[in-house]
Amino acid sequence: MDILSSLEPIVRELIAPAAAHTDSQAVYPRQALQALGSQGLLGLISAADVGGMGAGLPEAVQVVERIAQDCPCTAMVLTMHYCGVALIEPFAAEDTRRAIAQGRHITTLAVSETGSRSHIWAPTGTAAAQGPSAVLLNAHKSMITSAGEADSYVWISRASTGEGNTLWLVDSRLPGLQIPARFDGMGLRGNASSPIIAQDVAVPLSCRLGEDGRGEDVKARYLMPYFPTLIATTSVGLMQGVLRRALQHVAHTRFAENGSGLADLPTIRAYLAKAQLKADQARLLRDDAVQAVLAGRPDAKTRLLQCKAAAAEAALEVSDTAMRVCGGAAFRKDLGIERLFRDARAASVMAPTTDVIYDLLGKALCEAAA
Ligand SMILES: Cc1cc2nc3c(=O)[nH]c(=O)nc-3n(C[C@H](O)[C@H](O)[C@H](O)COP(=O)(O)OP(=O)(O)OC[C@H]3O[C@@H](n4cnc5c(N)ncnc54)[C@H](O)[C@@H]3O)c2cc1C
Secondary structure, X not given: OOHHHHHHHHHHHHHHHHHHHHHHOOOOOHHHHHHHHHOOHHXXXXXXXXXXXXXXXXXXXXXXXXXXXXXXXXXXXXXXXXXXXXXHOOOOOHHXXXXXXXXXXXXXXXXXXXXXXXXXXXXOOEEEEOOOOEEEEEEEEEEEOOOOOOOEEEEEEEOOOOOXXXXXXXXXOOOOEEOOOOOOOOOOHHHOOEEEEEEEEEXXXXXXXXXXXXXXXXXXXXXXXXXHHHHHHHHHHHHHHHHHHHHHHHHOOEOOOOOOEHHHOHHHHHHHHHHHHHHHHHHHHHHHHHHHHHHOOOOHHHHHHHHHHHHHHHHHHHHHHHHHHOHHHHHOOOOOHHHHHHHHOHHXXXXXXXXXXXXXXXXXXXXXXX
């Protein structure tokens, strides 16, 4: 499936030229999403029987990585869309699935809350039974990409009865949903990552994604392959983009004093070599995570968490190096480096945060050694 050939013109002609404006004006990348939809790329992982492309994780990785080289903001919006689709596909009604496949419906993940913060496995939002066929959702979601822009939210709440969590497909136009503040972030500024308040939002039981109280199992099965991998991929693409820009600057910048260039400085070359190594290590770990998922390897979960942490942390270092080797010029907007530097900050604090991942992985190591 040659997905990249239909994606490339959209990136070159629309996404890359709009990226600085998307950032400076905090504009949601609506036009880019419409163009992606027109090429079937919003329905990339939707099943063929509803009109989707029937692709999976490797193709989603390709698309997100390419877009992130020029606009990590658009790549993150698409990441959250694909993550939502991964949960919608097994459970939702055919008309919603078909609208996604046809590029008419954008979704996102509404998980993080002001109460549970980055501990996304412990939501405080509730789903109270309202008669035999509906629930009332109440929650204060903290930062939701595409808030007020997406057509639906894949929403997590506490179970409506008993223990555990439950996932819902929530129509973003339902009464009782409010966006109290516009997103004005440091990076990924076009993401519309605003809070969402739900006050007695009536949702039909038919919009439940999986069994009541089994949200963590549903996420582990359907979301886990996509979520860490695609956030990691946004970082992987971002690193390629920031290194490409830094190398262009270094290769073409000269000192009038003697005609030598930045590229003649061994320190600058060493910084670049180390940054490329970091970026490649993260990409290879991400590739191995994808292989682990496809092969059903027992280490798949570990690899998925590792690749998200490794890529997020590498992006912090690599974008920092790009700022350093380009000197004061990198402070200017025109190189595009400071935008990617700011965008790179998000992934490490997006749940599961790097520090939460370190704790999970470290705990598993210690338990295995005990
Ligand atoms: C740009 C952006 C877009 C986002 N989009 C979405 C979205 O679409 N959907 C969504 O649901 N959420 C989204 N989020 C929210 C995100 O997933 C996190 O939940 C949120 O950023 C965590 O912020 P917080 O202030 O609540 O962190 P806190 O939980 O307060 O964490 C603060 C610090 O403590 C550390 N910490 C917390 N718990 C532990 C622990 N157990 N062990 C070690 N360290 C710990 C964290 O790593 C962090 O460094 C987005 C966030 C950003 C920045």
